[in-house]
Amino acid sequence: MDAHSRVGPSGSMVLTNARVVTESELFNGTVHIRNGMIADVDRGRSQVPGALDCRASILMPGMVELHTDNLEKHIAPRPGVLWPSIPAVITHDAQIVASGITTVFDAISVGDVVAGSTRLKTLETMVNALQVSKRDRMLRADHFLHLRCEVSHQGALEMFRSLVDQTMLQLVSIMDHSPGQRQFVNLDKYREYYMGKHGISAGEMEEFIRTRQEDSRRYSDRYRKAIAGICRERGIPMASHDDATPEHVDESAGFGMSIAEFPTTLEAAKASHQRGMMVMMGAPNVVRGGSHSGNIAAATLAQEGVLDILSSDYYPASMLDAVFRLARLETNDYDLTRAIATVTAVPARCAGLDDRGSIAAGKRADLVLVSECKQQPVIESVWRAGNRVY
Template sequence: MILKGKVLTPEGWADQIGVTGGVIGDSDGRVVDLPGCLILPGCVDLHGDGFERHLAPRRGAVGDMRAALHAVEVELAANGITTAMLAQFFSWEGGMRGPDFAERFAAALDAQSTMVDMRMQLRFETHLLDQVERAMALIARHDVGYVVWNDHVPHAALAKGKRPPRLTGQALKSGRSPEAHLALLQSLAERGADVPAVLAGMGRALRQRGTLIGSHDDDTAERRAQFRALGAGISEFPETRAAAEAAKSGGDAVILGAPNVVRGGSHKQNASAQDLIAEGLCDALASDYHYPSLIAAAFALADRGICDIAAAWRLISHSPAEVIGLSDRGALSPGRRADVIVLREETRQVEACFVAGKVAFLTGDVAARLTQ
């Protein structure tokens, strides 16, 4: 098959591309003319938790995981995401963030046959020290390739003897009383001195099996350096410019949130992703909590003059693929996997998504042309 339109290649814009045997290459097959369309590499999403709303449309209402994961795949493809890391917690927070749910989710994802490459990222809470072996068993059983360390313990409030914000809501989600939840938080905070040594051992074991390690929400340069020393070479959503600078100067990959770009700033008043990108302090964008934001962020960067669309698109395709070592995708070059999306230039809506050359999503005028 030959797709004719405005094609983004690593060398610049071309007027057509061939797809054969699931990869990009010369083709003498059917020619499909797609006027008014951009033909682009599929998006590679390194961290997204938008799938949670499909698993539990209402709080506590977890339904059929098979049906939910099918809905997730459709949403991903409709938003041009051909490779997705589904960020699943392994946390003391309980409910959908607890170890029991993480194990169920991993098993369901392994059993699901999908076209979109959906992988699990495990978000391990750093103070859950008595569950490290259980987490490592899950990682080995399901061949988890990317682990991120989080710390959601409200240290500042606890250190002041205050009741942490949103305590009652968090307790309800976890199935605990507010009193029991507060007691748990206090016990977790008291384990702080033991965390570095435990994470060091966990990091060694993860590196030995080739699992990538990241840290989440680094807020200082010192914090980033600590996680790097423990083996975490990826900094997800650094909260400050200092943390992002420390990551880049230390050779770490920096992942920022696409919704932050779209909004023009962080909803939590953290560092502006747009500003960090303009300063060269970003390697890749991730959907975070909103899958449509990946494409929207690329166009926002171009529209605002931060970079051209080719450079912006690289942040959601080729660069994230490089970060996690997926050298077979992320760019429309010969021999790469044919993960291709067709975007209506006027509306910027995805009208076709191909994964390894097969149709994963199809609509609009492109659907009419491909099915003629």
């Protein structure tokens, strides 16, 4: 395929001899694109002059990523180093597109567990850089803002109120990373994670744990209610985070949350499904074969039929790898079509983006062409709104 193929002068393009993945089936076919939209989907090969031969590679929808903190790595590539924000956003965007993601919700942390952290220092910088980069058409993927509210942080509510009018804001998640509950029921895992990530010494760790638990008691319930109330008033979709018990799930559903991010137990994941919430798990969990925090494995939720969405979380390339691994597991009912829906159609619907996420007439031509080499998926091309961006 021509490495520089784009929509032609007439605004049309034909992709043929592709293994087309729709929401319900996979077949050899042809996709007709006109003015950035999918005009038609046919079975079989097209003889239209100029049609691009996909050589029987898989043609799937562009992936929709609801939760990634990947931008942080480009803003602060090393301890004590802050990179210029616009180049950081552009580099992050290039990595996102190269991973087959055409719509991304950049998850920016509002509050943190460590005072004076880089996350706190760069919050407004990252949000402003995203706004400017999108406004000035510097980006290849379609970017939205996802505010991750750390409700155990003293200043979280005030910071959230200062950002809630951002035009890019399309999703809010509410989280509490204090030790002894949710993600970090296991205090040994908590110590391992924060001592490694933030360089906290063993002597300092017990005081750190005590302080974080006190902050949670002081702020979390009050801030969770306040932020959820603001989101309901404004119609902003909400996600829970690290629910571990049916009581957590009942509270989240009561606040009107529609997505259950990273439930830590099978019990919580099943309860979320029963309450009509879509269950999101990390794609790295699938690729690595389990949770780095020692919680429930995403593959276990797939076996139980309660895995709805995969997110790259901290590693963008994990989404595509996870999809193909999920489809190869023999202990669940996720064939390639259903596995691909966890990163396309389902997250698009949850985010209220009805114009994308599937290959069907009338949908936006966000597409990814994928080949396989020894069971490793390899991205050949990516189109956003019919224009080739990778």
